[in-house]
Amino acid sequence: MKFLFYPAPAHGHVNPMLPLFQELVSRGDEVVVHVTREFEAAVRHTGASLRLLDDRLTIPSTLSEGGSGTPFKQLMPMILGLMSQGLREAPRLAEQARAEQADCIVYDPMVMWGHAIAGLLHLPTAIFHTSFALSHSPTLKRELKKTMKGLPPPRALLAMLELLWASEVFHWRHGLPRMSMGAAFEAVEDLNLIPVPRTYQPDAGLFDERFLFVGPSVLPRNDRGDFPLEQLDGKPVLLISLGTTPMNQRPDFYAACFEAFRDTRWQVVMACGMGVAPATLGPTPSNILVRQRVPQLDVLQRARVFITHGGMNSTMEGLWHGVPLAVFPQFGDQPLNASRVSELGLGVSLTAHEALDPKVLRETIERLDTDPGYRSRLSGFQRELREAGGHRRAADALQQYVAAHQGQRRKAA
Numbered sequence: 001m002k003f004l005f006y007p008a009p010a011h012g013h014v015n016p017m018l019p020l021f022q023e024l025v026s027r028g029d030e031v032v033v034h035v036t037r038e039f040e041a042a043v044r045h046t047g048a049s050l051r052l053l054d055d056r057l058t059i060p061s062t063l064s065e066g067g068s069g070t071p072f073k074q075l076m077p078m079i080l081g082l083m084s085q086g087l088r089e090a091p092r093l094a095e096q097a098r099a100e101q102a103d104c105i106v107y108d109p110m111v112m113w114g115h116a117i118a119g120l121l122h123l124p125t126a127i128f129h130t131s132f133a134l135s136h137s138p139t140l141k142r143e144l145k146k147t148m149k150g151l152p153p154p155r156a157l158l159a160m161l162e163l164l165w166a167s168e169v170f171h172w173r174h175g176l177p178r179m180s181m182g183a184a185f186e187a188v189e190d191l192n193l194i195p196v197p198r199t200y201q202p203d204a205g206l207f208d209e210r211f212l213f214v215g216p217s218v219l220p221r222n223d224r225g226d227f228p229l230e231q232l233d234g235k236p237v238l239l240i241s242l243g244t245t246p247m248n249q250r251p252d253f254y255a256a257c258f259e260a261f262r263d264t265r266w267q268v269v270m271a272c273g274m275g276v277a278p279a280t281l282g283p284t285p286s287n288i289l290v291r292q293r294v295p296q297l298d299v300l301q302r303a304r305v306f307i308t309h310g311g312m313n314s315t316m317e318g319l320w321h322g323v324p325l326a327v328f329p330q331f332g333d334q335p336l337n338a339s340r341v342s343e344l345g346l347g348v349s350l351t352a353h354e355a356l357d358p359k360v361l362r363e364t365i366e367r368l369d370t371d372p373g374y375r376s377r378l379s380g381f382q383r384e385l386r387e388a389g390g391h392r393r394a395a396d397a398l399q400q401y402v403a404a405h406q407g408q409r410r411k412a413a
Contacts, residue, residue: 002030006107006114011244019217019391021046080159086113087166126191137203215388216316235267242309247330248273260358310334324368328355
């Protein structure tokens with residue numbers, strides 16, 4: 001079988017698909033992944049083939065110093081612009097996809113061009129979510145509206161209009177339904193793969209058999225580089241990371257962490273992101289290791305507590321390793337993860353005031369480490385994560401889905 005994959009060109013969207021690529025390739029299937037050059041090495045490492053996208057379809061990991069407003073306000077126009085550009089590229093990419101003679105298309109809901117290509121080619125199509133499934137969850141829709149309250153910035157409004165126009169042009173030329181940012185995230189195909197266990201999904205009972213909650217796939221990423229893991233041996237490790245998006249540009253938060261954990265028992269590992277130079281944070285306490293990026297899975301194997309932004313990948317990886325979470329959400333689905341982690345007793349949610357108060361931050365981390373209830377609940381949840389099936393169950397579902405379509409075509413012939 002031959003699968004065409006269209007992940008969003010961002011670490012939080014490519015990384016969760018990598019184990020699935022590797023699993024399908026190991027079964028003898030052909031996997032073709034459409035990504036930007038930044039992800040070439042990671043995709044090739046799985047054995048999958050690569051088709052490079054135009055660099056204009058890239059989500060930057062840093063924001064320009066000349067940008068105005070908060071990181072989120074700068075990021076919104078970029079994401080909307082990415083969707084518009086993808087729609088303009090979709091007809092050309094569809095012709096390339098047609099030549100592949102594939103059996104199935106799998107796309108990320110954020111990748112509007114993947115949705116458009118699927119509509120043009122009429123192949124069996126699946127969605128790979130990288131977060132919660134939104135379409136049938138009134139709870140999630142209600143909570144997302146809260147996080148998006150208020151008028152978007154002028155640049156975002158302009159980007160929204162450009163996206164609507166690109167969608168209208170695509171509709172006129174190709175006869176497919178109009179697309180919008182909201183509709184993209186609520187898209188439903190005959191097979192929808194969600195990388196969380198069913199018990200973690202809000203309103204899980206409202207999702208029918210088309211939705212498969214396979215849980216996360218956590219495999220080694222071989223991204224240690226020159227990071228001194230041996231420096232962590234025999235010490236209580238605290239990992240601090242706000243992820244890989246431009247929303248991690250929070251020097252005020254990193255300064256609070258310096259103050260909170262300076263000269264404590266903790267060996268702190270802090271990832272400050274590509275948009276923040278460690279040298280700009282001032283003198284680093286001797287018990288804190290600061291890097292722009294760290295090998296997160298390797299550190300989590302040694303960590304006792306994890307302060308995270310609450311991106312779905314980081315949340316699932318922390319829980320997979322049985323590490324209590326202190327979630328300091330920034331945008332998107334992160335407040336939802338913060339709430340879910342807190343509701344299930346797997347960690348706590350931090351407000352901005354709490355995350356920037358060194359005393360509160362230190363007391364919170366000590367409580368997460370010393371309260372045995374957290375590790376007891378985490379132990380049970382770890383079993384759920386492993387029993388969900390991950391990349392193997394997802395690969396089974398994709399192969400069965402394609403085989404069923406092929407069987408139907410043979411009967412029709």
